[in-house]
Amino acid sequence: MLLNDCQPLPLLRDTDVPPRVKENFILTGYRFPNYSLRDCLLSAFRPTNETGNFWTHFLPVFVFFYYFVEAFGWEGAPHGDAPFFYPFWTYFIGVFCLLMASSMAHLLNSMSLVVREVCFFVDYGTISAYTVGSSLAYYYYIHPQAGIVETGNHNGSHMALEHEPREAVTSSYAIPEFSVFFETFYIPSACMVAIICILSCCNTRQRWRKHRYVIRTLVFLLPFLVSSTPVFYRLLTRSPYSSTSSSFTASDSTSTFFYRHCFWLVVSAVFNISKIPDHQWFHCCTFLSILDDPTLLLPPATLSRLPGPTVASTYGVMLLLQTTIISIIEEMERFAFCEKP
Template sequence: MFLSGEDDAPPLLAHTEVPPRVTENYILSGYRFPNYSLRQCLLSAFRPTNETGNFWTHFLPAFLFAYHFAEVFGWEGSPPAAAPFFYPLWTYFLGVLCLLSASSLAHLLNSMSLVVREVCFFVDYGTISAYTVGSSLAYYYYIHPRAGLPEAGGPWEPGNGSRADPAPLAAVSSAWYGMADASALFEAFYVPSSCAVAVICILSCCNTRQRWRRHRYLIRTLVFLLPFLVSSTPIFYRLLTRSPYRPASASLASSASMAGHFYRHCAWLVASAAFNIAKVPERLAPGLFDVWGHSHQWFHCCTFLSILEELHMIKAEVRAALLQPALALSEAAGSSAAAMSRLPGPTALSTYGVMLLLQATIAAIIGWFSWQAERIYGPERDQLARRGLRGHHKCH
């Protein structure tokens, strides 16, 4: 079965020649045998297999995302990249970068063994959950109407390459448009709820690899609808109420594009879900799209386009905040608005600290499911390895 040298790529196999665990619906050929070495996996990125397109459709977009992300720091009046104002943006960037990188590597390295395959996709699900929380932090500080923002022209916090002025980062707030109780409830539970939902998502997705396999694509798609609904709460509110920025201001003009980006973000998410569930086009012509053009590659492309629209939406709000950091109080809120406590600006603990705690929780969950995978698939992996070794000797 195997060629004589590790540098030689093992032959690609049909779906009947690999363990059922490895096969995908309507993909009939192009499978790598699940005992590849690390070197062989890496080299397979340049070989037409049924995973090649899955790798490149998330690997290359990571660089495109980084290019669009870095634009923020070149804007006029923008604080230093290390300023606390940008902490939520950096957590969002790390979430997206981890998602794209983990997805690429999961598709590239999953042929090392059945157990490694499981671990790869557990990590993939974990980074999706972390990305949703990174998005929530960006929404909370840049789209939430009471986000803490620096005063126009004011000093930035010392110790991050900014001016030497010792005055702390100033923060201002606006009323949540006369809904003080709802505002307090939101501020207390929004980020914790996003984290809790992210944990539920990774638990559900990891379970689909060990049970519920018949409907795994439907479950994995629907289970991420919940974090979308929770994390998008600030956006829904902004779309249903007046803008916190003053009329005819540059901030209002920048913020006006938020709705369009959000609607396109949703449209691409719906398209990605449709591809992931329907398994089109390979369902219509099994075997024809085994290497290029199958649904998972389109799923990746639509997912990235949704993330890119989300980035543009967040950037529009960041620009609006920098143009007019002092938010206008709602006339409808009256004097009660001024008495409401302000929402503090971002801190290392409320951004990086939240992500670090979440990642530790996700790592523990991945560790548990990986142990389960070793217990379930370890014997089958060892059996496949012995078969591969016998095939290697026969080639000699």
């Protein structure tokens, strides 16, 4: 909303905005909660309480895209639309939607109280979608029966150019008891946990508001534990490669990326729970954890018995999940204002 002289409306103090708009420790810089779409977009270029939050999610989109497309230029890599890359694309979809939805939520939430709630419902939904995208990548690239090959790429993803001798790769589980979980329940569990997460997080905007930041942080600990099961398995068992293999050292570096991934997640959780001013530090740490996500790619000529990815098992899963999430958001929006703000 602009004044008659085309000057933007003055920013407000926390005492001048509805209670739902207030953020801990933020005393000024609030936009009036009736901005037009045009005003919201223009506010990205003026210092408000959301400017840093927007840019710390929007700019990483381009950083992530750079490292993502880099994989398709590796020597020996299959074509970008090959089934081999289906899980990689679903992972990209999850990360891209997460970063864009969060940046737009912070930019557009001043249009109205209803739009504000919907923006953050969508934000929570894309976080859930990201965890499932990661799970699909883990399943096909770090599964106990998938080969691990990594040669020090910045984000922990690379493709081996050499082939291991047949005797170097084991296609059996070091812990057979896990076979049923990985083959039957891993992806369904990741999807179910994602749905639980979005339901819980959306409800913290209407109920449990006093402890909403703690609840949201703890809720997303569950999908991390479930989706990271293949990584935990790799860290707790021997490498599938012979100790004399050229890929043994590379596969052994999985722990480095995963520990860094966990470190950034812990730091981001501290920022989120404590609500330390400058919420954008939470965004930065979250993105650094994504860059260190150990989404390792298996070689095209893997000797494992794991069935290859298909459209149904990758894009189909994500489409079904997104449809479910949209339905949940619609229901949450319907009941969002049954209670007084």
